[in-house]
Amino acid sequence: MKVVIITGSAHKNGTTAYLTEQFIKGAQEAGHEIFRFDAAFKDVHPCIACEKCHGSSPVCTFKDDMRELNPHLLEADVIALVSPIYYYDINAQLKAVIDRFYANDALLHDNKKAVLMLTMADDTMESADGAIASFKGMTNFLGWDIAGTVVGVNCMTLDMLKKTNYPEQAYKLGKSL
Numbered sequence: 001m002k003v004v005i006i007t008g009s010a011h012k013n014g015t016t017a018y019l020t021e022q023f024i025k026g027a028q029e030a031g032h033e034i035f036r037f038d039a040a041f042k043d044v045h046p047c048i049a050c051e052k053c054h055g056s057s058p059v060c061t062f063k064d065d066m067r068e069l070n071p072h073l074l075e076a077d078v079i080a081l082v083s084p085i086y087y088y089d090i091n092a093q094l095k096a097v098i099d100r101f102y103a104n105d106a107l108l109h110d111n112k113k114a115v116l117m118l119t120m121a122d123d124t125m126e127s128a129d130g131a132i133a134s135f136k137g138m139t140n141f142l143g144w145d146i147a148g149t150v151v152g153v154n155c156m157t158l159d160m161l162k163k164t165n166y167p168e169q170a171y172k173l174g175k176s177l
């Protein structure tokens with residue numbers, strides 16, 4: 001299967017980067033093809049709802065790094081979204097990419113699987129409730145099946161994450177696809 005991973009964090013050695021690496025390790029061991037897109041290091045303009053993509057000659061206004069991601073998104077069997085929680089939601093870099101799915105909305109209504117991996121400082125799930133609700137709504141709308149989630153509570157730093165079994169959960173989720 002083709003697995004596309006989209007991350008949001010600007011921390012190259014942060015908590016979500018570590019979960020991403022473990023997830024990829026598991027998925028590669030299971031023989032899957034990986035494409036990783038680190039949104040924080042890409043040029044992705046937020047959607048402005050100009051609707052040109054839904055017009056008579058559909059095209060996105062922005063000629064940015066979504067042109068690199070889009071072919072992989074369309075081919076993907078699994079799409080994994082990975083973000084730190086910022087103010088009770090996914091971060092802006094990942095959200096900007098998701099909103100740009102709009103340009104390929106019809107094509108993305110497909111038989112895909114989705115994964116969500118989050119980390120956050122709080123030691124309860126409360127900070128992740130909004131992100132999880134959005135993910136469930138979005139996957140339901142697009143007709144994607146949820147393959148699994150990893151939600152790392154009490155993980156402000158990489159050291160804290162490494163003392164938990166969330167990296168193991170991420171690895172096993174990648175391997176189970």
Ligand SMILES: Cc1cc2nc3c(=O)[nH]c(=O)nc-3n(C[C@H](O)[C@H](O)[C@H](O)COP(=O)(O)O)c2cc1C
Pocket residue numbers: 009010011013014015016017083084085086087088089119120121122123127155156157158
């Ligand atoms: C702008 C900002 C907002 C944050 N908001 C929350 C929050 O609402 N709840 C929470 O538990 N942690 C919050 N955090 C903590 C991060 O989610 C946490 O440190 C995470 O491990 C960072 O992941 P990363 O190392 O992959 O970037 C916030 C951090 C930042 C920088």
